[in-house]
Amino acid sequence: MRKKRAVVALSGGVDSAFSAYLMLESGYEVIGIFLKLFGSEYSGWFSESRARKVAEFLKIPFYSLNFREKFEKKVISYFINSYLKGETPNPCIVCNRYIKFGYLLNKALELGGECLVTGHYARIKEENGEWGLFRGVDVDKDQSYFLFPLLEKPLSKIYFPLGEWRKERVHQEARRIGIPALFHESQEVCFLEGRGIKEFLTKEGGVSICPGPIITTEGKIVGEHPGVYFFTIGQRRGLKIKLGEPYYIKEIIPEENKIVIGKREEIYSSILEAEEVIADKNFPLKQGDIVEAKIRYLVKPEKAEVIYWDGRRIRLRFFHPQWAVTPGQAVVLYREDRVIAGGWIRRGVRENGNH
Secondary structure (H helix, E strand, O other), X not given: OOOOEEEEEOXXXXXXXXXXXXXXXXXXXXXXXXXXXXXXXXXXXXXHHHHHHHHHHHOOOEEEEEXXXXXXXXXXXXXXXXXXXXXXXXXXXXXXXXXXXXXXXXXXXHOOOOEEEOOOXXXXXXXXXXXXXXXXXXXXXXXXXXXHHHHHOOHHHEEOHHHHOOHHHHHHHHHHHOOOOEOOXXXXXXXHOOOOHHHHHHHOOOOOOOOEEEEEOOOOEEEEEOOHHHOXXXXXXXXXXXXXXXXXXXXXXXXXXXXXXXXXXXXXXXXEEEEEEEEOOOOOOOOOOEEEEEOOOOOOOEEEEXXXXXXXXXXXXXXXXXXXXOOOOEEEEEEOOEEEEEEEEEEEEOOOOOO
């Protein structure tokens, strides 16, 4: 009888390597795949040569797939265009949707894989005959925020072995076994490869960057910025202005090459509007629902009421106003540990109706 086959995305890092090890220990036939997405040989945690060493150590077949063209079209173009619109992009979510759990998932199924396996800290499980996406057991490392587009994918074909593990224990076990993977992780955008946003946008995106005015919400010019693409909502650092009290970025207007700043209380929003929402069909949303909403990765989910929902666009009112609701980032909705929807933030609104 043939063993079940698992296709594991190997990056060269410890999480994907240990995931492959766990699948072997579970009795699967394992195939390792590395995705060529940018550059020639990547530095840091994303390395073809290190991924190959992991496969050799585990004695599994290894393949390298060239997805550079697909990655440039879907992820890098999105990244550049998001900045051009004055947004703060989240390329990991887009990569997950189109590259890892789009093109790669299809390839895994073509290879006869029962499932595509990655080293994400999240869980996919079946409850009452329905498959769902859930937070990982390690709440400090949970990555379900980046994975909401999987709600439109065949979840039964995706598996996250580390969802039930704590990261510290993963590292301990991987060291004990002697897996030749990189244990350090970079928090930078992988394809920047150490470059700053300015260098990347000008060289890769052909973007012209020039100084412009910094204005208050009353319209008073109080300074000059070096380029709108260096900033995000809620930022204070780098403004180089002295007004006697702290001011923060409230709005970025790229078509006018200006940045609007406001006092701290002006940066809070009680209402959030999002679009391109993907929802779990097993948990239909409706007006009046109370959910927990996470507006960026490194924040806790907060209670909010659904005040508008048309199947693709949503409007939420938070029980407590949220700091720096940022266009271009994602809002992800939970019921307890289950991800029930996610979409792209269009804007935050103060309760009095002001942006």
